[in-house]
Amino acid sequence: MKVAVVGAGVVGLSTAVNILENVPGADVTVMADKFEEETTSSGAGGHFRPNLNHIDGVPKATLKRWAMDSRDHFFSLAASGASSESGTGFVSGYLLQDTPEGGVLEDIVLHFRRLSQQEMERLNFKQRYCYVYTTVITEMKKYLKWLAARIVERGGRIQRRKLSSLKELCGVYEAVVNCCGLGARQLVGDTNIHAVRGQLVKVRAPWVNMFYTSETKDGVSTYVYPHSNVVNLGGTRQVGETNLEPDLNLADDIIRRTKQIVPALEGAAIVDHWVGLRPTRTPIRIEQEVLHGNGKDIMVIHNYGHGALGITLSWGTALDATEILKTWALSRSRSKL
Numbered sequence: 118m119k120v121a122v123v124g125a126g127v128v129g130l131s132t133a134v135n136i137l138e139n140v141p142g143a144d145v146t147v148m149a150d151k152f153e154e155e156t157t158s159s160g161a162g163g164h165f166r167p168n169l170n171h172i173d174g175v176p177k178a179t180l181k182r183w184a185m186d187s188r189d190h191f192f193s194l195a196a197s198g199a200s201s202e203s204g205t206g207f208v209s210g211y212l213l214q215d216t217p218e219g220g221v222l223e224d225i226v227l228h229f230r231r232l233s234q235q236e237m238e239r240l241n242f243k244q245r246y247c248y249v250y251t252t253v254i255t256e257m258k259k260y261l262k263w264l265a266a267r268i269v270e271r272g273g274r275i276q277r278r279k280l281s282s283l284k285e286l287c288g289v290y291e292a293v294v295n296c297c298g299l300g301a302r303q304l305v306g307d308t309n310i311h312a313v314r315g316q317l318v319k320v321r322a323p324w325v326n327m328f329y330t331s332e333t334k335d336g337v338s339t340y341v342y343p344h345s346n347v348v349n350l351g352g353t354r355q356v357g358e359t360n361l362e363p364d365l366n367l368a369d370d371i372i373r374r375t376k377q378i379v380p381a382l383e384g385a386a387i388v389d390h391w392v393g394l395r396p397t398r399t400p401i402r403i404e405q406e407v408l409h410g411n412g413k414d415i416m417v418i419h420n421y422g423h424g425a426l427g428i429t430l431s432w433g434t435a436l437d438a439t440e441i442l443k444t445w446a447l448s449r450s451r452s453k454l
Contacts, residue, residue, distance in 0.1 A: 118140075118142055118143055118144060118291050118292065118446055119144045119146075119289070119290045119291050119292075120136060120140075120143050120144065120145050120146070120290060120291065120292045120293070120294065120442070121145075121146050121147075121148055121286050121289075121290040121292075121293040121294070122136070122145060122146070122147045122148070122293070122294045122296060123148055123149065123280065123283065123286075123293060123294070123295050123296060123297045123300075123304070124147075124149050124295070124296035124297040124298060124300070124421070125147055125148075125149035125151065125152045125153075125156060125261075125265075125275070126156045126157060126158040126261075126296065126298060126427065127156075127158040127161075127257065127260070127261065127264070127427055127428055127431045128158075128296045128298070128420055128421065128423060128427060128431050128434065128435065129147060129149065129294075129296035129297075130147065130261060130264035130265060130268065131264060131431045131432050131435040132294050132296055132420055132434075132435040132438050132439065133145050133147045133264075133268050133273055133294075134264055134267050134268055134271070134435070135432075135435045135436055135438075135439040136294070136439050136442060137268060137271040137272065137273050138271065139439050139443060140439060140442055140443045140446060142446075143442075143446075144272075145268070145272075145273040145274070146273065146274045146275075146276055146290075147265075147268060147273065147274070147275045147276065148275075148276045148277075148278045148280070149277065149278070149297075150277065150278065150279035150280075152261075152265075152275070152277065153258065153261050153262065153265070154258060156261070157298070157393040157394055157395065157396070157427075158257055158261060158427060158428070159257050159258050159261055160257065160317065160391040160392075160393050161257050161315075161393065161427070161428055162254075162317065162340065162342040162349045162351060162352070163204075163254050163255035163256060163257050163260070163342065163344070163349075163428055164252065164254050164328060164330070164340070164342045165187070165188065165191050165226075165252045165253045165254070165255070165428065165429055166212075166222070166226075166252060166330065166429060167180070167181070167184035167187075167188075167220070167221060167222065167225055167426070167429050167430075168220065168222075168332075168425075168426070168429075169181070169184070169220050169221060170220060171424065171425055171426060172400075172401065172424065172426060173399045173400065174399040174400025174401070175400045175401055177221075180430070181221050181224075181225075182433065183430045183433025183434055183437070184221065184225055184429060184430060184433060185224075185225055185433070186432055186433035186436050187428075187429055187430055187431060187432040187433045188225050188226075189432075190432040191205055191253045191255065191432070192207075192227075192253055194253075195207050195253045199263070202259070202263055203255075203259060203260050203263040204255055204256030204257070204258070204259025204260045204263065205253050205254075205255045205256075205260065206253065206254060206345075207227075207251055207252070207253055208251070208252065208253070208254045208326075208327065208328050208343065209228070209249065209250070209251040209252075209327055209328075210249070210250075210252075210327040210328030210329055210330070211232075211240075211242070211247060211248065211249055211327070211328070211329050211330070212247070212248040212249075212250065212330045212331075212332075213242055213243075213244040213246070213247050213329070213330065213331040213332070213378065214244055214245070214246045214247075214248075214331075214332045214333075215244055215245055215246070215332070215333050215334040216245075216246065216334055217246050218231075218246065218248055222248075222250065223250075226250040226251060226252045227250060227251040227252070228249070228250055228251045229248060229249075229250040230248065230249060230250075231246065231247065231248050232247040232248065232249055241380075242378075244331065244333075252328075254328065254342055254343070254344065255428060256344050256345060257428070280304060281303070281304075282303075282304060282410070283295065283304050283305060283408055283410075283415075283417060284408060284409075284410025284411065285410070286410075286415060287408065287409065287410035287411045287412075287413040287414070287415045288410075288411045288412065288413035288415075290415060291415065291416065292415065292416040292417075292418065292442060292445070292446070293408075293415055293416070293417050293418070294417075294418045294419075294420060294438055294442065295417055295418065295419045295420065295421060296420045296421055296438075297421060298310070298396030298421050298422075299311075299312055299394060299396045301396075301398075301402075301419075301421055301422075305417075305419075307398070307402070309398050309399065309402075309422075310396055310397070310398045310421070310422055311356070311357060311397055311398070312356075312357065312358065312359050312394040312395065312396065312397070313354055313355065313356050313357075313358075313394070313395040313397045313424060313425065314353065314354075314355035314356075314358035314359065314360070314392065314393075314394055314395075315351065315352055315353055315354065315355075315392070315393050315394075315395055315425070316351070316352070316353045316355075316363060316364060316367055316368065316371065316390070316391070316392050316393075317349050317350060317351045317352065317371075317390070317391045317392075317393075318349075318350040318351075318368050318371050318372055318387060318389075318390055318391075319347040319348070319349055319350070319387070319388045319389040319390070319391060320347065320348050320350060320382065320385035320386060320387055320388055321346075321347060321348075321385060321386045321388050322343075322348045322381075322382055322384075322385035322386075324381065325341065325343055325348050325379065325381055325382060325385070326343050327343070328340070328341060328342050328343060329341040329375075329378050329379050331374075331378050336354075337374075338351070338352050338354065339351070339352065339371070339374040339375055339378060340352055340375075341375050341378065341379050341382070347388050347389075348382075348385065350371050350372060350375045350382070351371060352371070353367060353371070354425070356397075359394060360392075361392050361394070362392065363390035363391070363392055365390075368390055395423075395424050395425050395427065396421060396422055396423070396424070396427075397422060397423075397424035397425075398421065398422025398424070399422075400422070401421070401422045401423055401424075401430070401434065402419040402420070402421055402422050403419065403420055403434055403437050403438060403441075404418075404419055404441075405417065405418045405419070405441050405445065406419075416442075416445055418438050418441050418442055418445075419438075420434050420435065420437075420438040
């Protein structure tokens with residue numbers, strides 16, 4: 118069975134790996150016009166934190182299942198011999214909020230607990246609620262390369278190709294998994310997909326080796342995520358903004374906010390600025406449909422629109438998309454008997 122996976126961000130590559138490992142007889146080609154550092158996934162902070170309050174339109178039980186499936190994948194990888202190659206590692210740190218944590222975080226991450234007032238005073242944390250936990254931070258440039266290598270090792274192919282419509286694949290492939298993110302507006306006419314602009318400042322600060330995340334009641338998110346060679350400072354959520362040029366005024370604001378939380382960032386040298394457009398949809402689209410083109414039908418399975426939780430939910434939604442494909446392939450083979 119010839120299967121095309123469209124899109125080479127973290128969702129597309131994760132889906133391709135899962136299909137190759139779980140769907141017998143699948144002949145998989147990943148196709149995209151952007152790969153690795155060209156993708157939004159490559160520059161993301163990579164912090165595994167299932168903040169489900171940022172996702173609307175999907176039942177919380179489903180979101181939690183996706184997050185837990187992804188957690189099992191990333192935590193197992195970070196604890197394995199592939200940790201360095203895949204760019205995954207355990208990191209502990211702090212979550213600071215104006216309101217209590219009411220999500221599912223404590224059920225998913227490790228060592229989750231609320232700090233005492235005395236601990237908060239020692240650390241000079243000003244927000245009302247402070248938590249400490251251990252999670253995984255993934256260096257996405259390494260991880261995307263690791264996923265791509267895993268695809269090739271399992272017999273999959275990777276092809277640079279720009280599509281104008283998924284109908285181009287009708288008659289060539291029997292099924293396509295659509296993980297094209299913002300490209301869904303053009304490829305399938307989805308007007309519900311939109312960009313949420315994110316901007317990071319990358320600094321050299323090897324003495325900062327814990328993460329810090331701050332969420333205020335007015336929706337401002339500030340974070341410090343350490344990687345092996347840089348520390349990522351963020352963040353922003355600019356709905357509908359598509360300018361990929363770094364806003365230096367915004368960068369100054371990010372630096373100001375992060376230093377308020379982590380004064381130890383004083384003296385950190387700026388290495389780079391990064392901007393990415395998060396493909397956001399309400400709800401995240403995980404469903405199937407039959408597309409007709411070139412006189413042929415093709416099964417399309419959609420898996421896109423994850424927004425700021427692309428990494429956190431990537432493995433869980435890939436498993437769901439794979440299961441849809443597997444079920445369809447089984448029913449198709451039975452109908453031919």
